[in-house]
Amino acid sequence: ALVGTAEFNPALSADSPHNGGDITFLIDSLGDTWIPNNSAISSFQGHIWGHVTDKLLYVDADGKVSPWIAERWEQNDTATEFTLHLKSGVTFSDGTPLDASAVVANLDIWYAGRKSEGINPIGLFPKTYDHAEAIDATTVKVFFKAPTLGFIPTLGYHGSILVSPKTLAQPAAQQADLSKTSGSGPYVVDSWKEGDFVKLVKRKDYNWGPPAVGHTGPAFLDSITYKLVSEPSLRVAAVQSEQADVAYNASPQELESLKAEGFTIATPRYLGFVNGWAINTKLAPYDDVKVRQALQAGINRQEIIDTVYTPDWKLATSFIQSNVPGATDQSDLLAYNPEKAEKLLDEAGWTKGADGIRTKNGQPLVLTLHSNPYLATSKSVDELIAQQLGKIGWKVAIRAYDVVTFGQKVKYGGPAVPAYEVTRSFIDAGTVASILTNANNGENWFALDESDKTLNELRDKIAGAGSIESRKPLLDELQKYILEQGYFIPRTQIVQRIYVQSPKLKGEVYNGVAYASYYTATKSE
Amino acid sequence: MASQDRLTELFARIDATGSALPQSAPLLRIDGLSVSYGQQEVVSDVGFELGRGKSLALIGESGSGKSTIARAVLRLLPTGGRATGCVEFDGQEVLGLSERRFRPLRGRAIGFVPQDPGNSLNPVRTIGAQAMEAAALIDEPNKAIRKTLILETFAQVGLDNPQRVYDSYPHQLSGGMLQRVLIGLAVLPRPLLLVADEPTSALDVTIQKRILDLLSKLQHELDISLLLITHDLAIAAERADALVVLKDGVVQEAGSTASVFSAPASAYARKLHADVPALNPDRYRALRDPAFRFLGTKADKAPKIEVSGVTKTFTVDGKVLTAVNDVSFAVQAGTTHALVGESGSGKTTAIRLLLGLEQPDIGTIAVAGEQLHGRSHESLRAVWRHLQLVYQNPFTSLDPTWKVEQLVREPLDRFKIGTREERTARVREALDNVGLGEHLLLRKPEALSGGQRQRVAIARALVLKPDVIVLDEPTSALDVSVQADIVEVLLSLQAKLGLTYVFVSHDLALVRQLAHTVSVMQRGRIVEHGTVTDIFGNPQQPYTRSLLESIPSGAAGIARAPHPQPRRIFNEERIA
Amino acid sequence: MTLASTYSTSRVTAIGRLTAFRVPPVVALSFAIVALAIAWSLAPSLFTSYDPVNGVPAQKLLGPSAAHWFGTDHLGRDLYTRVVYGTASSVASALIAVVIGVFAGGLIGLLAGFFGGWVDTLFARLVDVLLAIPKFLLAVIVVTAIGFDTTNAAIATGVSAVALFARVMRSEVIKTRQATFVESSFLLGGSRWHILWRHVLPNASRSVLPLAVLQFGDSILVIASLAFLGYGDPPPASDWGLLISIGKDYLKWPWLVYAPAFVTIATVLSVNRISRWLRKTD
Amino acid sequence: MSKAYLNYAAKRLVQAIVVILLAYVFTFVVVSILPGDPITNVLNNPQNGFTQEEIKEIIAAQGLDKPIPVQLWTSFSGFVTGDLGLSMRTNRPVTTLIAEVLPSTLVLASAGLAVALLLAAVIAYGTQFLPKHFGQGLLRGFPSLFLSVPNFVIGLVLIHLFGFQLGVFRVIEPDSFWATLFAAIALGIPISAQIAEVLIANLDHESGQEYAAVARGRGLGQMRLFAKHLLKPSSLPVITVIALTIGELLGGSLITETVFGRTGLGSLVQRSVSTQDLPVLQAVVSLAAVVFVVVNLIADLAYPLLDPRVKLLGTPERRPTTADESSVGISKAVTS
């Protein structure tokens, strides 16, 4: 019966001019492993998972949560028990039904992984998870050891992809073979080669798209090929010469002229923190609030956008992206004011020497930056900021590490890391506060431990907030406080994903983590 | 004559007017030939004529431009070489011909026999394949017949097994065989002129004679004109009708062999004549003879060097090779003992044993009463202080990165002899002894001539004031004039300092000039030994006799001379 | 008879030496280019008035002109200035690589060749192992192991050249060791060490010199390649390889690639020419 | 000869095996100095939100906490029995990963070698026939020039020119014929320089040999002299040089594949290095060493059969040619 409905999908009817077509998406990496648990949150594989798998919930670009595989859900007052009601008739591409037991199997492996086999848990899945039960074929009940308000948004986060229980039962080496993985998404893997390409073809019987995107039947495009081209300029040039349809992560410098040539440029912002530094308050001189404030005022954010980026980038208005529900505008705290910065530094005892560099007790004023290896433009921004700070007597040293070394050497509050460059997404602003300190396995971004009373207080209040409305003013206060204290120094709102797209391709949708979905897209000849 | 017809035909093609020349005209006429490499003129205004069926020898020291002239005739000058003047072949100016028009002459009309047989055949192709190229110059379409012709020619030049030679690669044949092959290939197309550039200088004395005999024979049998290049006046006089003496690219003297050889007009030709050992066996008699008296004192005085029953074997590729076999000899202090023999007869091995550089399998060696065998390098240092060696090749025995002063001084420093000033003084003295001026002190070996280098090597051996100097063919890499200088230096030092020499050579004429006693070696054994007068005057062994017969004597030249020369004595000895 | 007579050869060699040392124009040009590169690395500020680090953001990505010979980069910095200031690091790192290769490789080769026996066998196998691993692969692995920066890339490049120098040195030493003058030095009372240091080393080194010069040019390329793959210094360093590597992201503004590439090529080519010339005159 | 040859062959074979095994151990030691590995990297990334306990547990499960010698032994015994283990980055068998990319690299490397040989032959043999001054000087300059241009610049220029400006090939289809050809050109150019240098030096050497003059004295023209006399002896040493450039081909593919976006061994190495995927690196390096050693073994064994001059000396590594020095690619030795 379900297959029957698929055939009568309006999108397939004769009046739709755009059905069919193949597109090529040029990407800079295809990530590492394809074990679903280990790769789901990779920013590259997310593109493929987004087409091959579905999620329980849908989170749109503005952070709004809506039904998908879960048609409805309920929670108890203490947010420790959740009931999910599933859409019926959904199947994985290997034929297994996507029912309650399949969801339980997924929840279990998200939480625990199979560590001895090298299948990791999903790190961001709530650690308070206790267990889940299949009440009937379409009802799942999930139990938590403690209140977990963030559970529902997490289900729409890119880590939480639903995979066939048969796939999950396979050993790691099998799961790592993408072609052996079955999801319930609108596309299935046709073929792939490690480090080269992944080709997806449309699943004709797909009929359970998220209502929020306005289409639920099979996808329009016949196939999507993700092709690895590691040079950004080559990706763009290939799209320009019509050898491909989408180039991912183009160099910002080229966007202006591409736009002029008629290409679609998408710079969706994900939900999360802006690009900026978490300051290590344990490390002199950044233990001095005046120095931190001077840093806050000494950066010309507009110039960053003008020089390194394009107007598609937005000025940071807080330390979280402005599209995150609950973000407030703190722009006046982030205004460029070199005079103020110099004054603050003078007050803090840092005096300008003959060479233009400020010193105190013979020590020069130095800021060591570790460029974020995940963000291609990071080095250029660092260089520009180095110029800006240089003018007010700050000496900036830039270190660039590869991903691995960065992971080894650069940590929040690390001994030689005064500023940790953040590029980080999240779905629910409520989780923010707890990351900042070290309570409850928090990450202790500013190395404050439990020393800042105000921050601790705000954190606890936000965690205990019963509703979104009561949480809002607390979040505003938190943003103001952190920026005033100079704990976090925003640089720009982050656009981690840049899409350059052929004008023939239309109708794609960007979700809350800025992934493009071509489920709804069409291509004209 | 078929070849003559072909040639005429050929020239008719080149130049319609050029063939009607009288037979009496010279085959090769060179006039005002100058050759330069880059800026440097190495042959200046050379001229001579070579008649049909005649032979002419170009002689001169190394670097005098002999090969350059030969190559100019063949138009095979290396890159950078440029010839001007006139080269007429069979009445036809050929220097100005285009390469395309000249090429047919090569091989067909002018054959070429190179100096070094080892390098003159392509190492990666069989002899046969290369012979076929020469055979292609004959107008013979049938390949089988061409091959038969090749094999016949190989037999004609004295190769025993022509088919085997035909199938061999060059490295599978000896130098003498290769030279025969090359001569065969050169005469195969029946050229009118054969240019032979020092065809025997890389060969052993005995083989040298055979090759020269072969060339003379072919020249007469096939009526070929021969342009022979050599630095050995005796050879030239023996084999050529006319001589051209060169120095620094300039003709010093030219004329019939008889006149040039017997009555050299130029100073240079006279010196050349005087420097050839074979022609002047008694040249150093005054310096050498006084030491003969030591030979008589055998009974009352132990010999300076005593080698007895020494045998040395090497194992090469699993085969045992006895390089020195039961060799014994003794040398009295103050005399010169010569070891002679063909290449590979074990001379070098014998003296390496004598120096302790190799250890004998059996036998004993004593120098000045001290045992040398069975000792380590370290313990031999003290012996070497009084026992020195001068190597055969002056180009490799001096460290090219050192200056002359350092080189000569090295042994003094190593043996820690004297103070700084004394060492400096001794270095000067040694250099002075060998006739090297102070202006050479700061030169490196590459800036010295071969003769100068060998003198440095001798000075270095002398500077320690050793009792015994062993000389391994110290002059074989040098030309006669330089050799004569060095020999004179050695003999006057012996007369002055009473040194004892062990002198290795394959040149019997040279040995005849300077040695007191001689051991003749063949295949590792000493076949005959005695005083120089005994050996040369009355050789007992056929081997010794064959060695002696190989010495070129300039006999032909003398035979053509109007008046016999007094220096024929040696020749008469040989005949006796 | 005058024993002191000098031969015509002395005249010949004198002329020979003159011609040998007359520098052909191409080589002279090469020397000039290398000299310029050295001058750039010693006193970059003499050759340009711009700041290599701080640019004028408003003047980004300008094409080559009289004011900016090589144009400007994405941050509005004068590219010529960046090239000039990047020379020191490019040249110094290539030097480091050569020094490591020559010294480590030379020592291994010297000992292996001179002592022979088990020392030789041991070193020979080590060198074989190093040779068996593709040079560039080895450099990539070594630079990863010791961390990404230009100095480390230079060290890695040096390490990957060790085998080559060891091998050349060894064969030269063996050749020299068999030379007559070495044995002759024994007879003249020289000890093993004396011979090793005073005879074998200087002679064997003669052919290592042109090779070292050649390796210098090669090292510039290898280090640039490593920088190209992202194993070089962080910004604002402006090593030539880094500049090309950055430039490749801006293919629309091709001078960002071609200008530093041209400087690199010109320098390496000059160095190769000089090496070739050294080999000839040796 | 035959017995000596077998002796020599046996010695070379044993030596080759020893070198391969040593190369494996050597790489393991170097690679285990590398900081971190893909697993710890993922775990350490704060964004992934793992707790210390979880991290420890996972690492122990992978055996990464064992001492290096133990790990070496495990991996070495695997290597000897042909089991290369699992890639830590992709969790897939290393053999599968290599098998996937090997064909592409083999195609590129052989095409690169073919281009190199062709170019080298044209340049080197061209010097024999062009007029002395102008043409020859130009041709003789090529190898130096080729050796001075960074491989990746050649690649960038080719892509820019032929991929985009002229549209000869599609950049996103790097395995197509034309794209492969241009990649092979980028890879082959520096290698052609090395081979051409050796060829030119050999040709100069051989044509300066007495036998060449003698053959000319026999009336041979330039063409015949070249074809019959110079070609073979000057080309034979190239066998040794080609064998030595195998390493360069593999090393060069690292850059060429990156520039042209090909998926092959080189790009596999790139990805594995950047995540420090030890088993894959280990396997690729060992594979490269095996290929290098085997190819050189074949060259060494074939050489004496092809060149009649060669006498087998006691020490097997003394090659008849100047292989020692030419491994730089520069024919230094060949000229000496």
Ligand SMILES: Nc1ncnc2c1ncn2[C@@H]1O[C@H](COP(=O)(O)OP(=O)(O)OP(=O)(O)O)[C@@H](O)[C@H]1O
């Ligand atoms: N290719 C060359 N380029 C430059 N100079 C050369 C060349 N060949 C020979 N010469 C020089 O030309 C001069 C004459 O050389 P040539 O070979 O003709 O002498 P030769 O009399 O044959 O000497 P030898 O007896 O040593 O063979 C020498 O000074 C030599 O150095």
Ligand SMILES: Nc1ncnc2c1ncn2[C@@H]1O[C@H](COP(=O)(O)OP(=O)(O)OP(=O)(O)O)[C@@H](O)[C@H]1O
């Ligand atoms: N180190 C060695 N190993 C093996 N064989 C050797 C060695 N030294 C000499 N021979 C062999 O011993 C024999 C005698 O050689 P030796 O050098 O003593 O002859 P020679 O009379 O000095 O010859 P020449 O006149 O050519 O110098 C030769 O057959 C030679 O090949």
Ligand SMILES: [Mg+2]
């Ligand atoms: Mg000559």
Ligand SMILES: [Mg+2]
């Ligand atoms: Mg000898």
